Amino acid sequence: MSFGDDFVFGGATAAYQIEGAATLGGRGPSIWDTFSHTEGRVVNGDTGDVAIDHYHRYKDDVAIMASLGLEAYRFSVSWPRIQPEGRGPALEAGLDFYSRLTDELLGAGIDPWITLYHWDLPQALQDAGGWPNRDIAYRFAEYSALVHEHLGDRVKHWITLNEPFCSSLIGYASGRHAPGLQDPSAALSSVHHLLLGHGLAVDALRAQNVAHVGITLNLYAVEPASDDAVDTDAARRVDGFHNRLFLDPVLKGRYPQDILHDTAEFGGMGDVRDGDLDIISRPLDLLGVNYYTRYVITGREDHPDLVDKRTGQLDSPYPGAAHAREVRHGMPLTDLGWEIDPDGLYDVLTRLKREYPAVPIVITENGAAFADPLGDDGVVHDADRIDYVRGHLAACERAIADGVPLQGYFLWSIFDNYEWAEGYAKRFGAVHVDYETQVRTPKHSALWYSGVIRSRSLDEQS
Numbered sequence: 001m002s003f004g005d006d007f008v009f010g011g012a013t014a015a016y017q018i019e020g021a022a023t024l025g026g027r028g029p030s031i032w033d034t035f036s037h038t039e040g041r042v043v044n045g046d047t048g049d050v051a052i053d054h055y056h057r058y059k060d061d062v063a064i065m066a067s068l069g070l071e072a073y074r075f076s077v078s079w080p081r082i083q084p085e086g087r088g089p090a091l092e093a094g095l096d097f098y099s100r101l102t103d104e105l106l107g108a109g110i111d112p113w114i115t116l117y118h119w120d121l122p123q124a125l126q127d128a129g130g131w132p133n134r135d136i137a138y139r140f141a142e143y144s145a146l147v148h149e150h151l152g153d154r155v156k157h158w159i160t161l162n163e164p165f166c167s168s169l170i171g172y173a174s175g176r177h178a179p180g181l182q183d184p185s186a187a188l189s190s191v192h193h194l195l196l197g198h199g200l201a202v203d204a205l206r207a208q209n210v211a212h213v214g215i216t217l218n219l220y221a222v223e224p225a226s227d228d229a230v231d232t233d234a235a236r237r238v239d240g241f242h243n244r245l246f247l248d249p250v251l252k253g254r255y256p257q258d259i260l261h262d263t264a265e266f267g268g269m270g271d272v273r274d275g276d277l278d279i280i281s282r283p284l285d286l287l288g289v290n291y292y293t294r295y296v297i298t299g300r301e302d303h304p305d306l307v308d309k310r311t312g313q314l315d316s317p318y319p320g321a322a323h324a325r326e327v328r329h330g331m332p333l334t335d336l337g338w339e340i341d342p343d344g345l346y347d348v349l350t351r352l353k354r355e356y357p358a359v360p361i362v363i364t365e366n367g368a369a370f371a372d373p374l375g376d377d378g379v380v381h382d383a384d385r386i387d388y389v390r391g392h393l394a395a396c397e398r399a400i401a402d403g404v405p406l407q408g409y410f411l412w413s414i415f416d417n418y419e420w421a422e423g424y425a426k427r428f429g430a431v432h433v434d435y436e437t438q439v440r441t442p443k444h445s446a447l448w449y450s451g452v453i454r455s456r457s458l459d460e461q462s
């Protein structure tokens with residue numbers, strides 16, 4: 001048995017990617033509704049209006065998860081379903097939906113884990129300036145308190161933000177995610193205000209005696225393409241933006257000096273006030289890690305193996321470091337073109353142990369998109385996905401053996417869903433969803449994962 005009884009095996013989703021019911025129950029629009037309805041933003045013009053209609057089918061979905069033996073389910077609460085304008089009293093219909101979902105999960109023996117913010121900022125708050133506006137951090141803490149007040153009696157694990165890198169530097173710098181802006185200074189202010197919102201939400205939840213609270217960061221193993229200074233400097237910057245810019249303030253109470261220096265021309269992290277970093281670095285009960293790939297980075301514009309040929313600051317998520325780009329390093333690719341590198345997960349986990357204060361770690365997302373052909377038997381035989389998950393779980397085992405306090409693993413995703421700017425074209429699910437009929441069919445990987453959970457080992461699964 002390689003995973004102890006206390007190790008949690010779960011699956012993850014996010015509200016906008018699965019719920020649909022975009023206008024029901026008084027839900028207001030979020031920045032993702034606006035973005036997805038703007039021509040040219042999302043592949044095929046896909047939107048989350050219907051998604052996998054989880055809002056109506058949540059009971060069936062919980063039953064599927066129970067049949068697979070999932071121990072925990074990480075879902076996000078849609079802020080505009082609770083506060084359509086991003087402020088004011090909570091909508092009963094919104095709270096009631098998540099309350100019914102929570103009860104259904106508990107009744108099925110599945111532990112609910114809540115993410116409070118998985119990218120769907122109420123559009124009204126974007127109209128008020130969005131994350132570059134400091135006030136939004138306070139609104140987020142108020143919203144978090146409303147949700148915890150209602151569900152904290154039954155939900156024991158709370159994650160404030162999912163991947164603030166994406167909400168800030170992709171949303172406001174490269175513009176490839178909502179709200180789709182390209183303003184490096186605004187993006188850096190967003191980093192600070194998201195983290196401040198996280199700290200304020202931790203305080204608000206602690207005031208209500210939250211059981212466990214943490215944050216989820218998307219971390220990468222980052223390496224230079226060569227020993228050349230052009231590449232090592234570019235890799236240092238990418239590591240800074242993806243990893244240290246979030247880990248250092250949250251776990252050490254300071255921003256990395258080199259990144260502050262590199263971003264000085266854009267105003268650094270903006271309006272950082274006395275005491276902010278104390279709030280941002282409140283002690284946590286868990287650190288959520290989302291891991292997908294390793295980045296091998298060059299600073300050479302003419303590198304022959306560039307993944308993305310685009311240049312120029314405006315398309316880059318790295319303020320002041322548009323020249324820093326990823327190169328292929330010869331690993332197999334997922335359907336999204338992400339290199340499959342499970343050793344990178346081991347490297348991320350052991351680095352956390354080496355360089356940061358100890359905090360229980362949970363993999364809150366890991367998984368892969370593949371083309372997933374449907375077999376004649378009506379089942380998707382997704383051997384690629386099984387290999388991916390097996391490799392990454394093996395990396396988890398090694399990290400645990402080396403003393404990393406890793407306590408759980410959540411597969412992204414249990415169901416096929418709306419993959420943000422990629423729309424419905426890319427499938428991450430262990431359960432296939434027919435988007436026309438909404439029929440759900442477990443793929444081979446779902447059955448395999450179920451076997452891993454049952455046996456708590458990778459060895460017995462073919």
Ligand code: FCB
Pocket residue numbers: 014017162163166218290365412419420428
């Ligand atoms: C992460 C997101 C998640 C999903 C996966 C593939 O960045 O948190 O919602 O889209 O990527």
